[in-house]
Amino acid sequence: MNAPLLMPLATLLQGQYDPIRDEIGRLQRNFQGLIWGFVAAWVILMLYTAMIVVRERKIRREMERLKNMVEDAEKKA
Amino acid sequence: MRQKVIIGMLALAAIIFVRNLYAISVLPDEVNQGQIFRIIFFHVPAAAAAMTGSAVALIASVLFLVKKDFFYDSLAVAVTEVGLAFLAVNLVTGSIWARVIWGVWWAWDPRLTSALICWILYAGYLILRQALEEPTQRATFAAVYSIFAFTDVPIVYFSIRWWRTIHPQPVFFSKNGSFPPDWGRALGVNMLAMFLFYAALTMIRLRQEQTQREIDYLRRTAHAI
Numbered sequence: 001m002n003a004p005l006l007m008p009l010a011t012l013l014q015g016q017y018d019p020i021r022d023e024i025g026r027l028q029r030n031f032q033g034l035i036w037g038f039v040a041a042w043v044i045l046m047l048y049t050a051m052i053v054v055r056e057r058k059i060r061r062e063m064e065r066l067k068n069m070v071e072d073a074e075k076k077a
Numbered sequence: 078m079r080q081k082v083i084i085g086m087l088a089l090a091a092i093i094f095v096r097n098l099y100a101i102s103v104l105p106d107e108v109n110q111g112q113i114f115r116i117i118f119f120h121v122p123a124a125a126a127a128m129t130g131s132a133v134a135l136i137a138s139v140l141f142l143v144k145k146d147f148f149y150d151s152l153a154v155a156v157t158e159v160g161l162a163f164l165a166v167n168l169v170t171g172s173i174w175a176r177v178i179w180g181v182w183w184a185w186d187p188r189l190t191s192a193l194i195c196w197i198l199y200a201g202y203l204i205l206r207q208a209l210e211e212p213t214q215r216a217t218f219a220a221v222y223s224i225f226a227f228t229d230v231p232i233v234y235f236s237i238r239w240w241r242t243i244h245p246q247p248v249f250f251s252k253n254g255s256f257p258p259d260w261g262r263a264l265g266v267n268m269l270a271m272f273l274f275y276a277a278l279t280m281i282r283l284r285q286e287q288t289q290r291e292i293d294y295l296r297r298t299a300h301a302i
Binding site: 031049052062067070073 | 111
């Protein structure tokens with residue numbers, strides 16, 4: 001038999017259904033889903049925490065500015 | 078003092094999360110779902126924290142309407158905003174789980190739909206607050222709206238018992254629950270960490286709301302002078 005001709009045919013037949021490869025693929029997708037889930041949960045919580053930190057800085061700056069403004073206005077008055 | 082309590086709570090939550098990651102990783106896989114079932118250790122605590130937050134918002138809103146004390150208004154907005162982030166975690170992790178197990182990102186199932194409506198309702202609460210200028214009017218309208226929004230929370234919780242649904246049936250506080258004790262322990266510990274994190278963020282947001290009120294007062298004083 002001509003081996004170089006038969007090899008691609010065998011590969012093609014194997015590729016049609018390979019239960020082991022299918023199972024590995026399923027487990028891989030399963031694990032990837034878990035990692036994406038954990039990453040998504042932490043990204044949302046960390047983004048929200050970062051938003052709170054940014055707001056905290058903004059509020060502190062605003063507070064300082066207003067306190068100075070009131071003090072200046074009282075001195076002038 | 079308050080600052081130290083917040084930092085302590087955040088540190089404790091972080092330690093518990095990191096320590097519990099190992100406990101979760103060594104648990105055996107669930108027979109039908111495989112590894113993806115571990116998403117429950119974030120999905121459920123996030124939902125529990127958000128739902129508890131909405132109950133606190135309800136109580137704070139009622140107390141504001143009764144006592145007209147702005148502390149309760151600040152508490153309601155703080156707890157609602159943090160709850161929205163936690164509910165988003167619940168919805169997104171649930172969607173990722175659904176993609177792996179059901180093959181779709183989303184299904185218009187009673188539990189999923191009511192949870193999404195809940196998120197939209199509470200997002201509406203924050204939008205309503207932005208739309209109103211006058212503080213007393215804003216706090217009163219927001220309190221009434223928050224009480225109305227809470228009506229969806231029991232629907233979310235009981236939806237899987239009341240209607241036929243593809244969402245997994247309850248595994249806790251139920252006769253048919255089949256959660257093994259070591260899984261329950263890992264979930265309980267993560268729940269504690271999630272509640273600590275939620276409480277710390279709420280305390281920070283509460284302080285911010287109170288400072289913002291002070292800023293508004295100073296602004297009025299500066300204009301008066």
